[in-house]
Amino acid sequence: MSAQTARLGVVILCHTALRRAAQLARFWLQADCPVVLHVDRSVSEADLQALKSDLGAHPLLRFSPRHRCDWGSWRLVLASQEASALLLKDFPSVGHVLLSSGSCLPLRPAAALLAHLDAHPETDFIESVSITHADWITGGLSEERFTLYFPFNWRRQRWLFDRCVDLQRKLELRRRIPAPLRPHMGSQWWCLTRATLDAILTDPNRTRYERYFRQNWIPDESYFQTLARLHAREIESRSLTLVKFDRHGRPNLFYDDHLQLLRRSDCFLARKIWPEAERLYSFFLSDQAKGLDPVTPEPAKIDRYFELAEKQRVEGRAGLYMQSRFPHADSATTKSAAPYSVFTGFEHVFQNFDYWLGQVTGARVHGHLFAPDAVHFHGGARVWHGAISNSAAIRDYNPRMFLTNLLWATRPERQCFLHGPGDVMDGTLSWFMATDTNAQISVIRGAWLLGLQDAPGSDAEKIARAGLLHRQEQDWVENLNSRHTLARVRIWSLAEFMQDPSARLSEIVREIAGEAALAAHGVPPLRAADGFEPFLARLRNQGLPAQVLKECQF
């Protein structure tokens, strides 16, 4: 029998989904690898018997003494020790021992792993990182795992655990690390050579080390990792098992839809697999052997996939407001999805300003999005992307979300729109735009007077309207001048702007489109301002206060 025995022995620690553990055991047995199963003590006797009868008697199969292995407890190490000792004792031909769990899944045929181990007969595959560099630890202690006492269970007695750690920090209690050991940590799923494992198990100081490690936090991530550094001849500090942790340090589960991703891994096993992932189990345990072409390993692709997902969970997508993302008003994230430009008063100064702007910048230029009668989308559209309606009532129900929706639905296209004191000036909206880093806001104060000149109506009506527009404009400018403003804001009075209109306009447009476009299209012609001075004089003489007019004379 031993002539056929493969050089790899497998230890499987299982506590749930015994059906899957049996499948895994069969997979390794078929490749003539000896298997030792450790079934957790919490598994009922009936389930254990069912597993045993399911597997039947097999010359290469053993069951190791059962322990109750809670997460991160010393018994996990104990179970691994006993199971590997049993394996080494009963199967002398075994050269490497692989520690795996019932929710690990081999990603490649057993022969591939055997060949890999044959090529590296002296190498221990164990992730073992010096604690001074272990910055990958998520959600936990690093060096203090080795220097504090941990009498309480982290999962069940969290409060006591935390207080106990606090107290020891305060009292500066420190345990001494036994002499030749240099603390290392890493993934608890390893593959060690017989020589190293033997040395660890028969170390004369074993009891002394064990007494120390029993008090450690999560010893299954440090016991073998530290001792391997002491005994191994050649360590490849990389686990053969692919594990992807989330930000709480818990392993992500793999499901059926990860099949193609897992095929691209350069690891030999992966964990954790969702026990009901039928497609994964049937593919990797049987189908794959049927001669599918192997895929080129692209581990970076797997990393990127998980990094992107993690980023989406933690940072979210900028500018998105939805049922499960509703950022705090002062959260550090960008408030809107894409850059946009707001122009106040420009349509009164230049002819066909919106058309020209569209030509030069290639951006989408709308009319007055917040006009009182309706939303003036580009080209007078009734609905815009995302089925955003042009109804003024819907927009005014939540003007801020109207804007964020528009920017989200049209991203990354730049949106430009006209916005003046004649529009619905909602306070929250003005403040939102002023404090949004994506906004570029350019204001010509008093330009509305040019518009008022052309508007129909008697002078008395115009004076009344001028008062309203002036107040609205003041509110708008006040928001923009706040010290909390984050938008790119430019404000000129009409007189200032008219000193050099083309230079001022070029300055804005350059930020959007660059020099070349500007050179090609030039600056739009100014509107004729005939009769503006007499118009202002007339208004003043009929009672319009001088401060309204003072910024407009040019």
Next chain:
Amino acid sequence: MFSPLPAGQERWFDFRMQWKRRRLRARAIAKARELHLLKAGRRGRADILLFCTIRNEIERVDWFLQHYRRLGVQHFIFIDNDSTDGTRARLMAEPDTTVYGTKASYRASRFGMDWINFLMLRHAHGAWCVVADADELLVYPHWETRPLPALTDWLDQQHQPVLPAMMLELYPKGPLDAAPCQPGTDPTKVLNWFDAGNYTITHKPLLDCLLIQGGPRARHFFASSPNRAPTLTKLPLIKWSFHNTWVNSTHSILPRALNRVFATDGGEQISGALLHTKFLATVVEKARIEKARGEHFGNAQVFDAYYDHVARAPDLWCETSTRFEGWQQLEALGLISRGGWV
């Protein structure tokens, strides 16, 4: 945007809502006598349950059962509110159902919520439950490859007892009554358009929940009074506890903490969508009946104009409607999120 309450007010709202919760639960128990058990099914301890109040939905029942069985719902608990079209017999013939019947007023039982509250109090403690109407189909990230047990395992691990899933209203291209849907076929094949991005969200501090409104109904029927547009927030998947009560349909729940299914730090939590298949061809006929019954949610008078409008079979489609393709599309549009469930 979200702005937190002062701590004192937060506690005061908590206190008020504690009493509201007890009142609603007592009310639900009082309403229990309106329900008669028609058929008791057997259910396992770890089953995922589904609760549904139903009335005259014979054309939707087949697909509804098929969809949720595929998702991994193991036992259905129906409250049949006096169906006349054979829905009741159909439900009682299924192996995995428990059916209650009632002739009492839907409106007087707070639109079925008293009944649901009572039955969940009685059957659902500790179980993961779906609460959906017959015209609501739940989808969530990866739903085609990962059934509900995978999701609930993960939610358990994340200590998140509720999955939010906003209602996404589907509609056909053309008049509402133009394309009939055969019973037992996928209604999203006929109703395959939706509004991608015209939803407004308001935070309601008293319940600490989000109020989502918008979509085709707001755009078409409530363009002049958008505040009256139907609420689209839904919490259809929940790990029930006898402490809980639904407040306002499944839009919000008490205790308040359960409504906090959204991240306020800029991140994204997990969420799904309830595909709302209300606008099947028969909605036009039903609008007339419903108007006469006057049992609609909220102020029934307000909805008269709405029913009249629906009865004229309008076309909800517009040039910027989006064709429904699947959950990946919904996630890309920012309507749902996988929220760390990689």
